[in-house]
Amino acid sequence: MSEAEAKPRSNFIRQIIEEDLRTGKHDRIATRFPPEPNGYLHIGHAKSIWLNFGIAEDYDGTCNLRFDDTNPHKENIEYVEAIQHDVHWLGYDWDDRLFYASDYFEQLYRFAIELIENGNAYVCDLSADEIRAYRGTLTEPGRESPYRNRSVAENLDLFTRMRAGEFEDGARVLRAKIDMASPNMNMRDPTLYRIRHGIVHHQTGEEWCIYPMYDFTHPISDALEGITHSLCTLEFEDHRPLYDWVLDNTSVPCHPRQIEFSRLNLEYTVVSKRKLTRLVDEGHVRGWDDPRMPTLAGLRRRGYTPAAIRDFCERIGVTKSDNMVEMGVLESCIREDLDRTAPRAMAVLHPLKVVIENYPEEKVEQLEARNHPKDDGMGTREVPFSREIYIDRADFREEAPRKYKRLVTGGEVRLRYGYVIRCDEVIKDNTGEIVELRCSYDPDTLGANPQGRKVRGVIHWVSAPHARRAEIRLYDRLFKHPTPDATDDFVTQINPDSLHVLTQCYVEPSLADAYPGDRFQFEREGYFVLDTGDTTEEHLVFNRTATLRDSWARIEQQQRDERDAKG
Numbered sequence: 351m352s353e354a355e356a357k358p359r360s361n362f363i364r365q366i367i368e369e370d371l372r373t374g375k376h377d378r379i380a381t382r383f384p385p386e387p388n389g390y391l392h393i394g395h396a397k398s399i400w401l402n403f404g405i406a407e408d409y410d411g412t413c414n415l416r417f418d419d420t421n422p423h424k425e426n427i428e429y430v431e432a433i434q435h436d437v438h439w440l441g442y443d444w445d446d447r448l449f450y451a452s453d454y455f456e457q458l459y460r461f462a463i464e465l466i467e468n469g470n471a472y473v474c475d476l477s478a479d480e481i482r483a484y485r486g487t488l489t490e491p492g493r494e495s496p497y498r499n500r501s502v503a504e505n506l507d508l509f510t511r512m513r514a515g516e517f518e519d520g521a522r523v524l525r526a527k528i529d530m531a532s533p534n535m536n537m538r539d540p541t542l543y544r545i546r547h548g549i550v551h552h553q554t555g556e557e558w559c560i561y562p563m564y565d566f567t568h569p570i571s572d573a574l575e576g577i578t579h580s581l582c583t584l585e586f587e588d589h590r591p592l593y594d595w596v597l598d599n600t601s602v603p604c605h606p607r608q609i610e611f612s613r614l615n616l617e618y619t620v621v622s623k624r625k626l627t628r629l630v631d632e633g634h635v636r637g638w639d640d641p642r643m644p645t646l647a648g649l650r651r652r653g654y655t656p657a658a659i660r661d662f663c664e665r666i667g668v669t670k671s672d673n674m675v676e677m678g679v680l681e682s683c684i685r686e687d688l689d690r691t692a693p694r695a696m697a698v699l700h701p702l703k704v705v706i707e708n709y710p711e712e713k714v715e716q717l718e719a720r721n722h723p724k725d726d727g728m729g730t731r732e733v734p735f736s737r738e739i740y741i742d743r744a745d746f747r748e749e750a751p752r753k754y755k756r757l758v759t760g761g762e763v764r765l766r767y768g769y770v771i772r773c774d775e776v777i778k779d780n781t782g783e784i785v786e787l788r789c790s791y792d793p794d795t796l797g798a799n800p801q802g803r804k805v806r807g808v809i810h811w812v813s814a815p816h817a818r819r820a821e822i823r824l825y826d827r828l829f830k831h832p833t834p835d836a837t838d839d840f841v842t843q844i845n846p847d848s849l850h851v852l853t854q855c856y857v858e859p860s861l862a863d864a865y866p867g868d869r870f871q872f873e874r875e876g877y878f879v880l881d882t883g884d885t886t887e888e889h890l891v892f893n894r895t896a897t898l899r900d901s902w903a904r905i906e907q908q909q910r911d912e913r914d915a916k917g
């Protein structure tokens with residue numbers, strides 16, 4: 351963990367754990383992260399990973415990675431692998447404790463038999479619709495299934511034959527026998543097992559044609575692994591009585607405690623694998639790792655660092671109340687991290703050619719540029735300077751108010767790490783568009799202003815013959831609505847301008863040596879990462895990770911500081 355990550359803040363879950371250690375209820379803590387492999391992990395999962403693995407780290411305990419793979423028709427091995435990769439990337443490790451709920455299918459089956467033998471479960475022949483109708487409503491009690499009072503022997507016979515594959519999908523289910531009048535709907539004889547033929551499970555193949563339900567599988571898996579604290583999101587609060595009932599009515603080795611915390615919700619995006627799957631399947635994005643996606647794969651490709659994501663989890667904290675987090679919180683985490691760690695470079699996004707007429711044609715100078723303004727350890731690099739350079743279109747105006755601190759006709763500006771230039775002439779095409787500037791440079795201005803000279807602005811640039819062409823992708827929020835989930839159909843809220851591709855950008859030549867995944871601050875433009883998907887030797891593609899907030903204010907401040915330092 352980096353220095354920026356302070357000691358973790360306490361929260362109600364940590365308080366419970368500390369109390370359990372203090373009173374001797376537990377002498378070691380065991381948590382788990384239990385994703386269902388039906389999609390890629392998203393930023394919401396990061397909160398759960400950070401919480402579960404972080405607690406294990408801080409209290410000298412263990413955290414298991416367990417795939418909740420009881421719904422095999424929506425799962426696949428691609429997701430299993432991607433999830434492991436993402437957890438590792440975030441900086442966590444499960445050592446040899448990688449488990450699958452399907453590892454326990456045989457044991458779960460035995461516990462189901464135990465429930466039947468003790469009169470706590472029965473085979474029910476009602477159809478799914480009938481079960482729903484019998485369940486009642488929040489205001490009306492349910493009705494008991496006509497199959498509820500089957501004998502233990504009959505239940506054992508039918509359940510054994512369910513497993514043997516004698517019945518079709520939906521013909522029968524195994525249900526817990528709890529209380530059809532319970533005010534908690536989850537306790538009204540919930541289904542424990544259903545029949546699913548024709549599935550090739552990614553772990554167990556065709557061995558099983560009955561599959562246990564989550565509410566039965568989860569507590570038993572937790573208990574079999576000796577989990578002490580089973581942390582889950584608030585929507586499982588109403589399931590806790592069932593979690594406890596399963597543990598109380600089976601001979602499992604221990605009784606983990608389920609504790610619920612609030613989900614992470616993030617503005618301008620969706621965090622649900624089902625919805626993210628839809629974005630991918632319907633082609634609204636270019637895949638799970640599209641840099642606009644709130645998936646860990648997408649954030650990684652966008653240039654986010656694991657440290658920034660962990661810092662984000664720390665900042666939003668763990669509570670019991672649902673809330674909506676602003677995207678700005680996530681963005682400020684990555685800005686802070688990259689401000690510290692990303693080397694600086696120069697890139698011109700909207701190039702405008704500048705010819706420096708008094709600079710010799712063949713001459714090239716290597717100017718020294720610092721890789722980081724506050725970290726000398728990051729060293730310097732050489733940036734070639736020549737008679738023809740590119741600057742950004744936004745850094746020139748023919749006429750501008752006095753407070754405009756860039757280049758204007760007849761005015762002067764400093765080139766970052768270089769000379770002061772003056773614009774002498776503006777060249778336009780026949781539509782009136784500016785195509786080139788003719789400038790002159792002052793050879794006495796390299797590094798410092800001569801006495802008494804006032805140059806008000808500093809702009810970035812690249813040498814035209816040396817620069818590398820690059821494609822730069824600028825991203826905006828994926829949705830135009832802050833809470834797309836709250837609308838009729840979140841897909842209709844997609845922001846049509848979430849991606850801008852600039853194909854004619856120029857970056858300084860040192861960037862040709864960068865590796866995909868390397869991150870930079872392009873001075874005055876923001877933070878960028880060399881794309882891991884589409885970059886080739888010949889074709890550099892950068893993704894903008896984040897903009898520089900208040901870039902102007904900061905640069906002006908820097909200039910003032912530099913001036914002050916020079917006295």
Ligand code: ATP
Nearest residue numbers: 384385386394395397398582583613614621622623
């Ligand atoms: P999704 O709706 O995206 O599929 P899920 O809860 O069904 O989410 P799981 O794979 O079952 O996804 O989740 C694994 C763990 O991650 C669970 O413990 C779950 O509570 C937690 N988790 C999922 N989404 C969030 C979120 N938005 N915030 C915090 N924790 C989350």
Ligand code: MG
Nearest residue numbers: 385386418623
């Ligand atoms: Mg789920």
